[in-house]
Amino acid sequence: MLCDFVLVDAVRQQKFPCDICGKLFTTKRRKETHIVTHSDVRHIWKCDMCDHTFTRRDNLKRHMKIAHSHTPV
Numbered sequence: 475m476l477c478d479f480v481l482v483d484a485v486r487q488q489k490f491p492c493d494i495c496g497k498l499f500t501t502k503r504r505k506e507t508h509i510v511t512h513s514d515v516r517h518i519w520k521c522d523m524c525d526h527t528f529t530r531r532d533n534l535k536r537h538m539k540i541a542h543s544h545t546p547v
């Protein structure tokens with residue numbers, strides 16, 4: 475059926491990147507299913523100075539240095 479091919483092609487054009495690893499997915503649902511596999515996601519490090527959140531403590535520490543350099547290192 476020609477209609478099916480058109481539908482599939484339309485879906486393929488949309489890309490949903492994973493927020494954590496950047497992997498691209500063709501559907502939002504696939505992406506959300508994939509994100510669950512990132513076990514670290516359950517532990518979110520939140521910056522005290524702004525609304526930034528990080529999945530790794532290293533990234534938060536680096537952010538603190540760059541964005542809030544007035545804080546003692």
Ligand SMILES: [Zn+2]
Nearest residue numbers: 492494495497
């Ligand atoms: Zn990912």
Ligand SMILES: [Zn+2]
Nearest residue numbers: 521523524526
């Ligand atoms: Zn911050």
